[in-house]
Amino acid sequence: MLSNKRYFPPPRTNAACQHCQDLNLSLPTIDGILGIPLGLLQTSAASGCPYCALLIKALELPGLEPPNNEDLFGVTLFSGVDSTNAEPFPLIVRLQTEYRNFAEIELYVDADSSYRLPAIGRARNIEANGLSDQCVALMNSWMKECLSQHKMCHQPQSSMILPDRVLDVRPGKNPRLILNQSAETGDYAALSHSWGGQVALQLRQKNLEDLRRGISLQGFPMTFRHAIEVCRALAIPFLWIDSLCIIQDSATDWAVQGSKMDAVYSNCQVVIAADGAHNSEKGFLEDPWRQIPVLKLVCPRPASDGGTPKANKDEPQSKFVDVYARKKGTGNMDVFMHHSRASNYRSNLSSRGWILQESVLASRILHFTAEEITWECRSVSRCECQVNPHIFTHEMPMKYNLTRELDHKEHWAKLVQEFTCRDLTYPSDRLPAMAGIASHMHSRNPSIEFHAGLWSDSFASSLLWFCLDRGMNLHGGKRKSRRVQPESAPTWSWASVTGRIMFSPSQSTLGALKNLHVNCSPAGPNMYGRVSSATLMATVDTFRGIIIAHKDHRDAFQLQLISDDGIHRSNLIPDGEIFPDILGDSTEMCVGDEVILMDPVGHDDKYLILKPSSHGPSTYRRLGLYMTFPLRGIWPARHETITLI
Structure with a gap:
C-alpha cells in the first residue's frame, strides 16, 4: 500500500517477485490492490521481473506527466473480477505523486486473444470509425443478445406500432417521410440528438410533400445521415427524428405529437443517441477522440510450470504476448454518464432536459459518444472498449425502475x-x-x-x-x-x-x-x-x-x-x-x-x-x-x- 511517501509492503508469499507479486492480485493478503514505489519497481525490472518491466514500459504512454512539476512516487494496481464470471477486468495502474493521484492506465490483452496474463483481462481497441466491420458486428451482437435473452427488455410485437410519421431509410432508395395512417407495425429506431441551434433540415408545412417524395442522403445534415447509416447497418428499416417527424411550425402538431412521446420511445427497437455530436451538422461516427493513444507492449508468457518467466529478448516472438496500455476512462459515474477520457462531466446531450424521457422510456440505447459506442438496456450496460459488462448495482438506473413495481x-x-x-x-x-x-x-x-x-x-x-x-x-x-x-x-x-x-x-x-x-x-x-x-x-x-x-x-x-x-x-x-x-x-x-x-x-x-x-x-x-x-x-x-x- 502507498500513502503519500509511506510504503507498506504486503506479507511475503511464494511469488517470484515480492514487489509485484507476479501480478497475482487475487491473494487474500492483497485483495485486488497492490502499491509499489517507483524505485522498487525500477530495481525489480532491472533484475529481470517481466511484470515490473511491463509496468515501467507502460509509464511511457504519452500524456502522463505529473502536475505542478511533482515527481512520480509510485503506482497502485487494481484488479477485479465480474460477479457474473471469473474473467478479470483490465489491470488498472494508478499513478501517484507524494500529494495526489493524477492518472490511471489500463493494461489489457486483445479481446480475441486466447491467452491470459495474471490480473490482466481482455478489452477491445477502439475503431477509428463507429461503423467499421468490428463495430457493426459488436452492435448487432448486443442487439441480438438483448432481443433473444433479456426478458426485462422484451416488447410485445403488438406494441411495435410505427409513429404517425417516420422516415423510410431502407437502402437502395432515397430516404423519405411516410405517414402511418393505419396503425402499421414495424421495427424503427429513434434519434436522440442535440439541436445545437437551428437545424438545417426541418419538417414544415410547406415542405411536407417534398420530404414524402424523398431526398438524397447527401441532403441530410451529417448527424441525421450518420443515424440513417446506422439503421441500414443494423437492418432497421425506419427512423424517427423529432425535427423531421413533427411539423416544427405547427404548435398544434407539437402538442399532439408531444403527447405521444411515451409510445415513440417505448416502442422503438433502439434509440440512437448522438452524444458525440453537438449539433445536427457535426456527425458522430468519426470523432477525433476515438483515436486515443494506445501503447503496444510485449510480455513473456508464463513458464509452463507456473513459475515467473524471465524477460529474455532473444526468445522467439511466439513466446511473448501482446499487452496494450491506454489511459483509463472515467467509467459510468451514474446512469447518464458513459465511459469517457475527455471529461468528468456528462455529454452535452445527456445534460438536456428533453433527453431525459428519451433515455428513460427506451428499452435499448446505442450511445455514440465522442470516444466510443456504448450500449444500455434494462438488463445490462456495455461499451465498445470493454469485454465485461458494466455493473448496475452502484448506479441508480431510472429506466430500469419503470419496469418494476416500485413506489x-x-x-x-x-x-x-x-x-x-x-x-x-x-x-x-x-x-x-x-x-x-x-x-x-x-x-x-x-x-x-x-x-x-x-x-x-x-x-x-x-x-x-x-x-x-x-x-x-x-x-x-x-x-x-x-x-x-x-x-x-x-x-x-x-x-x-x-x-x-x-x-x-x-x-x-x-x-x-x-x-x-x-x-x-x-x-x-x-x-x-x-x-x-x-x-x-x-x-x-x-x-x-x-x-x-x-x-x-x-x-x-x-x-x-x-x-x-x-x-x-x-x-x-x-x-x-x-x-x-x-x-x-x-x-x-x-x-x-x-x-x-x-x-x-x-x-x-x-x-x-x-x-x-x-x-x-x-x-x-x-x-x-x-x-x-x-x-x-x-x-x-x-x-x-x-x-x-
Whole structure:
C-alpha cells in the first residue's frame, strides 16, 4: 500500500517477485490492490521481473506527466473480477505523486486473444470509425443478445406500432417521410440528438410533400445521415427524428405529437443517441477522440510450470504476448454518464432536459459518444472498449425502475430532481419535456390523477419541494431560479420555476389538506403538458408571519411570527431557514411582506410560504418553503379555506 511517501509492503508469499507479486492480485493478503514505489519497481525490472518491466514500459504512454512539476512516487494496481464470471477486468495502474493521484492506465490483452496474463483481462481497441466491420458486428451482437435473452427488455410485437410519421431509410432508395395512417407495425429506431441551434433540415408545412417524395442522403445534415447509416447497418428499416417527424411550425402538431412521446420511445427497437455530436451538422461516427493513444507492449508468457518467466529478448516472438496500455476512462459515474477520457462531466446531450424521457422510456440505447459506442438496456450496460459488462448495482438506473413495481412517488421525485438539473432552451417546456414519462407512469397507475407535475396520491407531501440554487448544474456551473414566463404552471408546482428542485422527505403521507379540490386546465391536447389555469382549494391550518432581513446574511431572509390580532411578536423568530422559489434580483419576496405559512402535511416542520394574490380574497401565490421546528402547539394556528394559484 502507498500513502503519500509511506510504503507498506504486503506479507511475503511464494511469488517470484515480492514487489509485484507476479501480478497475482487475487491473494487474500492483497485483495485486488497492490502499491509499489517507483524505485522498487525500477530495481525489480532491472533484475529481470517481466511484470515490473511491463509496468515501467507502460509509464511511457504519452500524456502522463505529473502536475505542478511533482515527481512520480509510485503506482497502485487494481484488479477485479465480474460477479457474473471469473474473467478479470483490465489491470488498472494508478499513478501517484507524494500529494495526489493524477492518472490511471489500463493494461489489457486483445479481446480475441486466447491467452491470459495474471490480473490482466481482455478489452477491445477502439475503431477509428463507429461503423467499421468490428463495430457493426459488436452492435448487432448486443442487439441480438438483448432481443433473444433479456426478458426485462422484451416488447410485445403488438406494441411495435410505427409513429404517425417516420422516415423510410431502407437502402437502395432515397430516404423519405411516410405517414402511418393505419396503425402499421414495424421495427424503427429513434434519434436522440442535440439541436445545437437551428437545424438545417426541418419538417414544415410547406415542405411536407417534398420530404414524402424523398431526398438524397447527401441532403441530410451529417448527424441525421450518420443515424440513417446506422439503421441500414443494423437492418432497421425506419427512423424517427423529432425535427423531421413533427411539423416544427405547427404548435398544434407539437402538442399532439408531444403527447405521444411515451409510445415513440417505448416502442422503438433502439434509440440512437448522438452524444458525440453537438449539433445536427457535426456527425458522430468519426470523432477525433476515438483515436486515443494506445501503447503496444510485449510480455513473456508464463513458464509452463507456473513459475515467473524471465524477460529474455532473444526468445522467439511466439513466446511473448501482446499487452496494450491506454489511459483509463472515467467509467459510468451514474446512469447518464458513459465511459469517457475527455471529461468528468456528462455529454452535452445527456445534460438536456428533453433527453431525459428519451433515455428513460427506451428499452435499448446505442450511445455514440465522442470516444466510443456504448450500449444500455434494462438488463445490462456495455461499451465498445470493454469485454465485461458494466455493473448496475452502484448506479441508480431510472429506466430500469419503470419496469418494476416500485413506489412511483419516490421514483417520480428522483426523476424530477434529475430533470431540473438539466438545461432547457425554453423554460416553459418543463412539463412538456416530462410528459412522456408522466404518460407512461400514469398508464401503470391509472387510478391516480396528474396535477401540473404532482400526483394525487402524494399531493400533500409533493408540495414540499424547494429550489437548491446552491447546487451545481451538470456542467459544474451555478444556476439561479426564476419564475417561468409566460406562466405555464401554478406557483405550487415545481414546473413554475427554473431552479434545481429537491423534494423534502415527510414523515406523513396522509396530508392535512381537508376538502381538497384541485383543478388544472391543460393549455392544449396534452394533458401532461403546459397548464392554462390551475387552482388548489383546501381547508388547512395556517400561521401568519412577516418577512424580515436576516441578521447575519445580507441576501437571506428570516420569518417573524405574527399573532392573530396583528401585533408583531419580535421575540418569536423561529430558528428556521427560508428557501425562496426565486433568488437573485427578484422582488417576489421582500422584507416587510406579510405572508401565511401553510402546513400541507400536518404535524411537520415544513411550511409553504404564501403571499396574498390580487385574484381575490383568500387567494395566494407560493413564494417558497420554510423549514423550522413544528409550530403546532407552540403558536396558534388559524383554520381556514384558501385558494392557491
